[in-house]
Amino acid sequence: MRKLIMGIVDFRERMLPQYADRLRELALTQRPDALFITCSDSRVVPDLLVSTHPGDLFTLRNVGNLIPPATADGLSTGDFSEASAIEYSVLVLKVRNIVVCGHSECGAMKAVLTRNPKLKAPNLDKWLCNADAAAFRLKHAGALNLALKPHDQLSQLNVLIQLEHLMSYPIVREQVAAGVLHLSGWWFDIETGDMYAYEGESKLFEVIDRQEAERLVRRLDAS
Structure with a gap:
């Protein structure tokens, strides 16, 4: 807490x-x-990773970067907090992009694979059910990158599952179909500091170096 308090002073003064x-x-x-x-992982700092400033990002953080899917009428099957953020950002703020960003060594993904009954965390256990489809896909369809640890393999697949969950919301689906909203799946490697973007053609997460960044920007401009 001392670090936070003195950080406020540093911000004010510097x-x-x-x-x-x-x-x-x-x-x-x-x-x-x-x-x-x-x-919500403390090692993932969005504004630092993408070099943004106040006003650039509308940010939603939770354990495991999960989005409960919606019913046919657009109501969330889980916590309304995530659904509210989606509705507000799309309908009121009119964002042009939604990014789902997972990361390496994610505690939530480790918990999905182990499900420790001794932890006695019923709310967490219920919340992590939103990643069960990713665990199912990992088990039955395999990983995108076999070189990764199992929980990192799951983390990457979880990004794709959450993008599918986003598309279950009618307002998202309609905006994407109209070409005014674009969805992206990213994955951050904490150890190397590299950010990766999912590429549908290769079906892999590709590192966002300058060449990949320029390709992504061209694609956005074209859409």
């Missing part, structure tokens, strides 16, 4: 002068380009 004008501009409105869905 960083706030750099952001003061931007924060005044954002005081009454925001126009983020993307909804960024990622894990």
Whole structure:
């Protein structure tokens, strides 16, 4: 807690002068380009990883970067918090992109594979059911990258499953079909610091170096 408190002082004294004008501009409105869905893990810091500033990202974080699927009428089958963030970002903020970002060494993915009954965490156990489809796919269809550890294999497949869950929401499906919303699956390797993007053609997560970044941007521009 001491680190947090002194961090506030550091921001006020050292960083706030750099952001003061931007924060005044954002005081009454925001126009983020993307909804960024990622894990609550302390090692995953979205604004640091994608070099963004206040107002650039509408961020949704939870254990395992999970999105409970919707029913046919668009109601979430799980926690309404995630569904509300989707609706607000798409309908009110009119974001053009939604990114689901998983990561290596994810505790949630480890828990999905082990399901430790001694932990006595009924809420966590129920929440992780939203990753069961990813575990099923890993067991029956195999991993995208066999060189990864099992929980990292699951983490990558989980990103794809959560993208499918997103598409179960009518507002997302309609916006994607209209070409005004784009969904992306990313995966962050904590040890190397590399971010990867899922490529449908190769069916692999490809590292986002300059060449891959330019390819992704061209694809977005074309759509």
